[in-house]
Amino acid sequence: MNKSEIPAAQKAALSLLLDDHKKVKKIFKDFEKEKDSGAKQKMVEEACTELTIHTKIEEEKFYPYLRDQNPEAFGDLLDEALVEHASAKELIAQLQGMGPDDDLYDAKFTVLGEYVNHHVTEEEDELFPKVISKKIDLKELAQEMESLKQELASTAVAA
Ligand SMILES: [Fe+2]
Ligand SMILES: [Fe+2]
Secondary structure, X not given: XXXXXXXXXXHHHHHHHHHHHHHHHHHHHHHHHHOOOOOHHHHHHHHHXXXXXXXXXXXXXXXXXXXXXXXXXXXHHHHHHHHHHHHHHHHHHHHHOOOOOOOOHHHHHHHHHHHHHHHHHHHHHHHHHHHHHOOOOOHHHHHHHHHHHHHHHHHHHHO
């Protein structure tokens, strides 16, 4: 999805989410090229932190707002999204309890990347276009999403 095509009412909120998607997709891509470089664990940790923050913003702000605005249009898509988030969180928790030399560490991260790619494609190809076609006004929500993001990012760094 191209940011320049997003109307003003949805631009800030969807851009925030699109930037996150781009960032994590790049980490998964880099991992496939650089997993033997010694930077592996750092990449896994960064992706897991980013994904944890991102799913929280969606689950606490974005998804409930859409459901509230139009349950008929968004209910089924959001239910699926929550199930997909749950699978990703399960793998994230497993990875965070493992070390880079453990069996299946690379495989779990690769599979997490496949889940994320699938989920991101559904959001960008189905959910976000629907948000735009239903003209959901996300201007105020975008500010809440942005401040939650900053709050979560600062505690992630402190941890
Ligand atoms: Fe999501
Ligand atoms: Fe997302």
